[in-house]
Amino acid sequence: MKTGATIVIADDEIDLLGALKQSLVDEGYRVLAAANGAEALNLVYKHKPQLLILDIHMPGLTGHEVCRRLRREPRFATIPIIFLTVDSRVEERVTGLDGGGDDYVVKPFDLREFKARVRALLRRSGAESPVREETDLKVGALELDAKRRTVHHDGRAIKLTPIEYSLLRHMMARAGEVVSVEQLIEAGWGHDRSAGSANLIRWHISNLRRKLELDPLHPRILCTQSHFGYVLCSESHATTP
Numbered sequence: 617m618k619t620g621a622t623i624v625i626a627d628d629e630i631d632l633l634g635a636l637k638q639s640l641v642d643e644g645y646r647v648l649a650a651a652n653g654a655e656a657l658n659l660v661y662k663h664k665p666q667l668l669i670l671d672i673h674m675p676g677l678t679g680h681e682v683c684r685r686l687r688r689e690p691r692f693a694t695i696p697i698i699f700l701t702v703d704s705r706v707e708e709r710v711t712g713l714d715g716g717g718d719d720y721v722v723k724p725f726d727l728r729e730f731k732a733r734v735r736a737l738l739r740r741s742g743a744e745s746p747v748r749e750e751t752d753l754k755v756g757a758l759e760l761d762a763k764r765r766t767v768h769h770d771g772r773a774i775k776l777t778p779i780e781y782s783l784l785r786h787m788m789a790r791a792g793e794v795v796s797v798e799q800l801i802e803a804g805w806g807h808d809r810s811a812g813s814a815n816l817i818r819w820h821i822s823n824l825r826r827k828l829e830l831d832p833l834h835p836r837i838l839c840t841q842s843h844f845g846y847v848l849c850s851e852s853h854a855t856t857p
Contacts, residue, residue: 621738622646622663626656626679627671627700632723636669639727640734653677657685660692667738670717672701687716693775696737713819718777736805741778753788755848758828758837760788774827779804779820787838787848796845821846 623645627633630651637647648663650656653674660668668686670679677685679699686692699720713720719733753760757770765781767774776784786803787795800817825832839849 620644620646621667622648622665623667623669623734624648624650624656624659624663624665625669626650626653626674626682627669628652628674629671636730639731643731643734645734653679653682656682660686660695664692665695666741667696667698667734669698669700669734672699672703683716687775690775694741694777696741696778698733698737713816713823716777718779719816737778740782740804751789753785755788755791756837758784758788760785769828776824776827780824780827783817783820784824787846791848794841794844794847799845 623640625633625636625640625647626649627636628651633649633651637649640647648659648665650659653670654677656668656670657677659665668682670682672679679701683697683699686695686697696718697716699717700723701720702723718737721730721733752762759768760766761768762785767776767781767784782804783800786800797814797817801813804817804820821838822832825835825838828837829835837849839847841847
């Protein structure tokens, strides 16, 4: 697979860093390695990669801090980020996803799964596929521009990660219909279904609600249909401007 996508990967475990870099280079990616958070930031500023892979527990700048800094800057706000962590606790994963991460991989991990998650995020961000659906969508106060891959709500620009964009687009195209977790996994991760999970869907929906809802705890846009999935609630259906 010769995509030419540029990936920055940061981990203070030098042996692991070297192994992961070589594995991704073998897949055809351009890989830039950093041994700490500060180096990772410098590489991102210089090269603006299509994907960033961050170990969470690094000396100095942690992976979480690197992510927070990048998410505050518009030109880097949508770069897909995968977190690497040895901590399998739900709280650790929630912190990473809530802080702007798109996915996480718990060490030790299977290299095949790791590469599948990389492929999935690059594909959803458009880095691995030049073909995109060019249909704009409008649902109530929500407007999606497919060519620019932007979303506005009540005229306000909403910064979304690639996964959030894919999930919201899928629901906007099916406004008023119940969308199952399985359908959302397919929308977010495509054929690499092992990269997605019900927990990831819940966290991404939660993040979307924080960005779209006046009261995320009592959603009126992204509604839950108990035992079935989620519904994009609106008096109007998805339309093409």
